[in-house]
Amino acid sequence: xxxxxxxxxxxxxxxxxxxxxxxxxxxxxxxxxxxxxxxxxxxxxxxxxxxxxxxxxxxxxxxxxxxxxxxxxxxxxxxxxxxxxxxxxxxxxxxxxxxxxxxxxxxxxxxxxxxxxxxxxxxxxxxxxxxxxxxxxxxxxxxxxxxxxxxxxxxxxxxxxxxxxxxxxxxxxxxxxxxxxxxxxxxxxxxxxxxxxxxxxxxxxxxxxxxxxxxxxxxxxxxxxxxxxxxxxxxxxxxxxxxxxxxxxxxxxxxxxxxxxxxxxxxxxxxxxxxxxxxxxxxxxxxxxxxxxxxxxxxxxxxxxxxxxxxxxxxxxxxxxxxxxxxxxxxxxxxxxxxxxxxxxxxxxxxxxxxxxxxxxxxxxxxxxxxxxxxxxxxxxxxxxxxxxxxxxxxxxxxxxxxxxxxxxxxxxxxxxxxxxxxxxxxxxxxxxxxxxxxxxxxxxxxxxxxxxxxxxxxxxxxxxxxxxxxxxxxxxxxxxxxxxxxxxxxxxxxxxxxxxxxxxxxxxxxxxxxxxxxxxxxxxxxxxxxxxxxxxxxxxxxxxxxxxxxxxxxxxxxxxxxxxxxxxxxxxxxxxxxxxxxxxxxxxxxx
Amino acid sequence: xxxxxxxxxxxxxxxxxxxxxxxxxxxxxxxxxxxxxxxxxxxxxxxxxxxxxxxxxxxxxxxxxxxxxxxxxxxxxxxxxxxxxxxxxxxxxxxxxxxxxxxxxxxxxxxxxxxxxxxxxxxxxxxxxxxxxxxxxxxxxxxxxxxxxxxxxxxxxxxxxxxxxxxxxxxxxxxxxxxxxxxxxxxxxxxxxxxxxxxxxxxxxxxxxxxxxxxxxxxxxxxxxxxxxxxxxxxxxxxxxxxxxxxxxxxxxxxxxxxxxxxxxxxxxxxxxxxxxxxxxxxxxxxxxx
Numbered sequence: 001x002x003x004x005x006x007x008x009x010x011x012x013x014x015x016x017x018x019x020x021x022x023x024x025x026x027x028x029x030x031x032x033x034x035x036x037x038x039x040x041x042x043x044x045x046x047x048x049x050x051x052x053x054x055x056x057x058x059x060x061x062x063x064x065x066x067x068x069x070x071x072x073x074x075x076x077x078x079x080x081x082x083x084x085x086x087x088x089x090x091x092x093x094x095x096x097x098x099x100x101x102x103x104x105x106x107x108x109x110x111x112x113x114x115x116x117x118x119x120x121x122x123x124x125x126x127x128x129x130x131x132x133x134x135x136x137x138x139x140x141x142x143x144x145x146x147x148x149x150x151x152x153x154x155x156x157x158x159x160x161x162x163x164x165x166x167x168x169x170x171x172x173x174x175x176x177x178x179x180x181x182x183x184x185x186x187x188x189x190x191x192x193x194x195x196x197x198x199x200x201x202x203x204x205x206x207x208x209x210x211x212x213x214x215x216x217x218x219x220x221x222x223x224x225x226x227x228x229x230x231x232x233x234x235x236x237x238x239x240x241x242x243x244x245x246x247x248x249x250x251x252x253x254x255x256x257x258x259x260x261x262x263x264x265x266x267x268x269x270x271x272x273x274x275x276x277x278x279x280x281x282x283x284x285x286x287x288x289x290x291x292x293x294x295x296x297x298x299x300x301x302x303x304x305x306x307x308x309x310x311x312x313x314x315x316x317x318x319x320x321x322x323x324x325x326x327x328x329x330x331x332x333x334x335x336x337x338x339x340x341x342x343x344x345x346x347x348x349x350x351x352x353x354x355x356x357x358x359x360x361x362x363x364x365x366x367x368x369x370x371x372x373x374x375x376x377x378x379x380x381x382x383x384x385x386x387x388x389x390x391x392x393x394x395x396x397x398x399x400x401x402x403x404x405x406x407x408x409x410x411x412x413x414x415x416x417x418x419x420x421x422x423x424x425x426x427x428x429x430x431x432x433x434x435x436x437x438x439x440x441x442x443x444x445x446x447x448x449x450x451x452x453x454x455x456x457x458x459x460x461x462x463x464x465x466x467x468x469x470x471x472x473x474x475x476x477x478x479x480x481x482x483x484x485x486x487x488x489x490x491x492x493x494x495x496x497x498x499x500x501x502x503x504x505x506x507x508x509x510x511x512x513x514x515x516x517x518x519x520x521x522x523x524x525x526x527x528x529x530x531x532x533x534x535x536x537x538x539x540x541x542x543x544x545x546x547x548x549x550x551x552x553x554x555x556x557x558x559x560x561x562x563x564x565x566x567x568x569x570x571x572x573x574x575x576x577x578x579x580x581x582x583x584x585x586x587x588x589x590x591x592x
Numbered sequence: 593x594x595x596x597x598x599x600x601x602x603x604x605x606x607x608x609x610x611x612x613x614x615x616x617x618x619x620x621x622x623x624x625x626x627x628x629x630x631x632x633x634x635x636x637x638x639x640x641x642x643x644x645x646x647x648x649x650x651x652x653x654x655x656x657x658x659x660x661x662x663x664x665x666x667x668x669x670x671x672x673x674x675x676x677x678x679x680x681x682x683x684x685x686x687x688x689x690x691x692x693x694x695x696x697x698x699x700x701x702x703x704x705x706x707x708x709x710x711x712x713x714x715x716x717x718x719x720x721x722x723x724x725x726x727x728x729x730x731x732x733x734x735x736x737x738x739x740x741x742x743x744x745x746x747x748x749x750x751x752x753x754x755x756x757x758x759x760x761x762x763x764x765x766x767x768x769x770x771x772x773x774x775x776x777x778x779x780x781x782x783x784x785x786x787x788x789x790x791x792x793x794x795x796x797x798x799x800x801x802x803x804x805x806x807x808x809x810x811x812x813x814x815x816x817x818x819x820x821x822x823x824x825x826x827x828x829x830x831x832x833x834x835x836x837x838x839x840x841x842x843x844x845x846x847x848x849x850x851x852x853x854x855x856x857x858x859x860x861x862x863x864x865x866x867x868x869x870x871x872x873x874x875x876x877x878x879x880x881x882x
Binding site for chain 1: 621626627629673674677678681683684685687688689691692693694695696697698699700701702703706707806810814817818821825852853855856858859862863866867870
């Protein structure tokens with residue numbers, strides 16, 4: 001699997017050596033120059049308006065790059081959130097005579113709350129519902145803007161919207177908007193490398209795997225959605241102050257589609273792409289103004305663009321560029337971790353790490369698991385075997401929380417986890433791998449393992465990103481893939497992907513490791529290496545519960561075996577004795 | 593009471609239209625696992641085709657056939673241009689592409705035909721009949737009649753014919769279906785054609801009741817989608833019951849609560865279902881297998 005030298009301790013430099021702010025200094029210097037230019041250049045009104053529109057729109061499109069690009073959830077109501085922020089500033093500074101700043105913050109809060117509520121009611125249900133519900137929300141907001149005349153002035157819109165005293169001149173206001181763009185852009189650019197950002201990418205790539213690696217999937221999605229709505233509201237507030245006039249047609253469903261197209265064209269996964277897309281789609285229509293003379297033609301071309309981009313350029317313009325960069329970066333070998341991986345499983349409960357009593361899982365009338373007891377002793381390899389359809393994988397799925405138990409109790413290291421969702425079980429010390437590998441496919445091996453290391457309650461990781469990277473590198477080095485940490489998952493063989501999945505579970509320093517058919521699909525050399533790896537893991541005192549068909553692996557690796565058949569436990573005990581048990585022999589070979 | 597009966601009749605009539613479009617949604621969803629966001633535009637395009645054909649001097653029945661043939665062709669083009677190239681990708685790119693197609697269709701019609709709403713005559717000369725306290729509009733009677741016939745046809749087609757069984761097999765397990773010699777891409781093509789014709793039929797039937805406008809597609813689609821969720825996503829009977837229920841709720845809401853917010857009731861009912869019974873009336877929860 002790997003050259004022996006990979007596992008030799010080499011004094012390695014931490015990947016990030018300089019403090020974050022110093023490394024990003026060029027960005028801030030560039031942003032400051034732009035702000036100064038915006039404040040001092042004397043643009044004519046037309047150019048100024050285009051710049052102001054591009055700046056505020058880009059902030060709203062950043063929101064889409066968070067929800068759609070990072071988290072993989074759709075939002076077809078960004079113009080509505082934009083409108084909420086705009087009307088908050090519009091109505092607030094004119095009819096209510098409230099200060100601009102208060103209105104801006106108020107608009108952000110309203111958008112944030114609207115986004116969170118909308119997300120909370122729909123995000124559990126998946127993409128199609130979200131798409132339709134956001135369209136509905138968009139329509140409702142437009143209906144209210146047009147019909148609630150006492151509040152919104154109806155189709156006439158709100159005019160004479162005020163700016164803050166500090167930025168009365170159009171140049172200073174533009175400079176202020178550019179500064180806001182730079183700050184938001186920085187935060188969004190940095191987001192993927194934070195804990196929340198990694199969680200979002202994990203959710204986008206594989207929700208099930210994200211859940212069993214300790215990520216609260218539902219909350220992550222709501223966070224992404226709320227951030228998107230918040231940025232929409234902020235952008236709208238800035239837009240209203242800039243143009244001093246808002247009306248319902250500026251925030252229609254068509255505008256939401258324009259935002260979406262900007263995001264897709266530039267590249268949905270990155271704020272740089274968002275900025276490129278926004279700039280292009282504001283400039284191109286200005287060059288093609290004649291198209292606007294025929295109503296509909298202009299939007300028809302937008303629609304066609306959406307189809308063509310999705311078909312031929314799924315990652316947008318920036319996606320092309322950054323892909324090339326990622327391929328170049330993957331060629332750089334990473335030095336393996338300096339220290340060997342330490343596994344220190346928690347020991348709160350007694351001798352028994354996992355105690356399952358009377359566990360049942362029924363699907364309608366089918367009793368897939370029926371009153372099973374399992375007691376896994378601390379510090380050994382325990383195997384769960386049984387013929388096809390005996391309920392092994394169902395048991396594992398109930399243990400890790402993907403299925404809810406019909407009856408019974410699961411106690412992990414003294415904690416009752418029977419009713420916890422998957423991510424809380426992981427936080428309590430459960431790690432697992434999947435029979436059909438579930439890695440986050442758009443991430444590098446290192447990033448995958450970092451998500452495992454980030455599990456809540458992992459005491460083996462120090463504070464900060466460097467400690468996290470170090471832990472992940474240790475786990476990757478432990479399975480022999482330390483030097484290929486920066487490669488994307490797709491460039492690894494099937495056997496290596498399985499090792500990465502194991503490394504991801506190990507990095508979280510679990511109390512109990514569940515392995516779902518780890519030998520499935522491996523060739524005989526790989527199986528041998530897997531066996532060695534299991535021995536090294538067990539040597540560190542980590543308890544393993546393994547499910548497998550491979551009798552050689554099970555009989556050599558496991559000290560204790562539980563046998564299931566037709567959802568019931570038919571044998572349990574020390575390995576050799578169980579394998580000679582007449583019921584087990586007849587279950588596998590059939591009785592005479 | 594008389595008003596309530598009258599509203600009930602109108603509600604069922606408009607609900608039948610939602611039900612037909614919802615059926616189109618469900619059929620495509622079952623075959624491809626994606627929601628076609630341009631389903632409503634099928635209705636809109638068909639209504640415009642009908643207007644054009646009638647204005648060109650064709651008799652009503654001939655215009656009807658021409659419009660439906662046009663829809664079948666649109667179904668083919670839509671499948672080849674929007675769905676088929678993306679069939680191996682996840683659902684997100686596909687639904688974004690169908691949204692793009694929806695924008696493209698609506699605005700192309702706008703660019704060609706202009707923003708003024710068009711009027712399409714009803715099928716019958718007689719405007720309607722009075723039965724006791726209730727006035728039965730002939731067009732609504734037609735809509736309800738056609739919907740009943742289509743539901744019966746649908747049942748017969750999917751349960752009793754070989755082609756229907758093949759379509760069902762495709763929607764349930766594409767790999768297995770193709771191993772059994774069913775051409776999956778043909779089945780999906782047939783589904784798109786059938787759904788486009790269904791959506792078109794709904795558009796033509798409802799056109800004399802509403803105005804023929806660019807917005808009619810997205811309005812109907814939104815209600816129809818809400819109907820599929822209320823009925824139970826992916827369930828044929830659910831789509832029909834959900835559509836009828838939504839039509840009735842909306843008509844009563846407009847009469848007794850507020851006319852300007854008529855289009856908002858579908859959304860409120862939808863949100864209530866999403867929170868309290870997301871699996872809908874007939875649906876069941878399904879879990880992804882690990």
